[in-house]
Amino acid sequence: MNPFSEKTMEQIAAIIKKYPEGKHKSALLPVLHLAQRERNGYLSVETMNEVAAMLNLEPVEVYEVATFYSMFNLQPVGRFVLEVCRTSPCCIVGGEQIMDYLKQKLSISEGETTPDGLFTIKPMECLGSCGTGPVLQILEKFYENLTEAKIDEIIADCKQQHAVLN
Amino acid sequence: MPQKIFLEHTGKADLTQIEHYLKFGGYSSVAKALNTLTPEEVVAEVKKSGLRGRGGAGFSTGMKWSFLDKKSGNPAYLVCNADESEPGTFKDRYLMEFNPHMLLEGMIVSAYALAANTAYIYIRGEYWYLIDILEKAIAQAHAKGFLGKNILGKPYSLEIYVHPGAGAYICGEETALLESLEGKRGNPRIKPPFPAVYGLYGCPTVVNNVETLAAVPWIINNGSAAYATIGIGASTGTKLISACGNVKKRGVYEIELGLPVEEFIFSDEYCGGMANGKKLKACVPGGSSVPVLPAHLLLKTEKGEPRLLTYESLADGGFKTGSMLGSGGFIVYDHEQCMVRNTWNFTRFYRHESCGQCSPCREGTGWMEKILYKIETGKGNMADIDLLWDIQRRIEGNTICPLGDAAAWPVASAIRHFRHEFEWHVTNPAEATKPGAVYNGNLLSVV
Ligand SMILES: Cc1cc2nc3c(=O)[nH]c(=O)nc-3n(C[C@H](O)[C@H](O)[C@H](O)COP(=O)(O)O)c2cc1C
Ligand code: SF4
């Protein structure tokens, strides 16, 4: 039985081919990214065990890696994870105020999820977007030069997207 | 007109499409290298050009290549470092987004020089959208015969693969990067052995920054002598500088090394001066790890000479009055920014990003963060400032990788140049912790 969708399994097979024979452990980070996307944005112990079995690794080899990298979530998260940069170059152009506004608007703190399960605020270190900060990311998409009005728009868009998908 | 290498044609056409890139002479260095130069000759050219690593350390690229162990009997690897996580740095992102083929072209010629048949681009996971751009570019290069088996009909073959990281600044350090590429935690290795001898999968490996590799085609096409005429002294060529913070026009600029810092900040061609009519207070000129400089030492060296954007000029005066060119992450602070808060912010970053292998780095960054937060929130005392100094001094030089130093230097330089501001927080806690409080005591250094 394949633990993941057919499309993901195909992608995983292609990823493993990038590395030399016997070095399939190299596929671990890209595979964990795919697994997290398919499993509601986080890696449960069960998911990690499945990845371990698939790549022929000991479960601990997966746990120790998953816990090291900040893009992997080990607890359930909201449908939209707002990854907000908190590092100096963003902070000195209004990043702190943006974070405060977001927290107040969603009535949650950093690291928390709204009770409706829609939003998680995840503070991040420099996202490589300092020239267009303040910045936040939702999956691979960057939202740059943030203002309070833009935050309102982003939140409204997410809510609409959620309504359409449900 | 200043010479441009990376951004000469960006904006004129969509260079992510290989047809457009070819129109501007793209991939001609691959033909030139494979048809007319031996791998050793390519290495020699790059060495003579004076090209230095653009990832931060500024080590001679040709020299590094010549250390590659050719006798091990194991395959050699080229790894492109696209982890770009040093706060203030976003130039590699720009280059990969708008000129991905230039990186691929540079990688092909470099891999040929190293006799590597497999190359990886290790890109930070947050740049996920760039993976798509790079993989499309790789497919186009394949279709045109610049990649794959028997490139341009020659006996040389190469595959390039893109590999995502997953959010860890330390994976920019080359040995941590290799561990991560092997599917492990990003714990730096003890050096020696260096990657040139024991790198990816234990094989000889060269790790180079995106911008370093992208400079290679120009050098091969125009010759090392032409490259060496750009720049000043041992700082040859052009450099991408990512400007951010409180300047009018943030962004990525290509400069000829040797441009005066003052011109870079105030000329309309570059940053266009300070934003919102504020004054220049301080600058971290080479990414968060390098020492912060107050305005007067940023624009002029201690000897009163104009400070230039070169490895040598920015380092002039040592850490007492100088800094480093680093990665080219140029962070500018106006007179309303608080140096204590900024130092606390950076220290939190290093605490968060420490891999935890060495106690001075793991514990020291945490202690410094706590003490800085104490001072910033008005609860510090004078002895805390000395304690901070003492901790950073004990981290520097006592760790496996340079992240420890990188965490110590911002603290040391902030205390060295802005001690009065730390003291003001201690002696005037009520005033210093008011929202938007501005310290006006050191206007001497504000320009
Ligand atoms: C903590 C730390 C982070 C680093 N991050 C990067 C990075 O993001 N990109 C990079 O090219 N080099 C980075 N480096 C430097 C690399 O270790 C290595 O020197 C570089 O990739 C070599 O390439 P170059 O010679 O072309 O500069 C980092 C070093 C340290 C100690
Ligand atoms: S200095 Fe810090 S980041 Fe580098 S190896 Fe030691 S603990 Fe890890």
Ligand code: FES
């Ligand atoms: S500091 Fe926010 S993206 Fe770099």
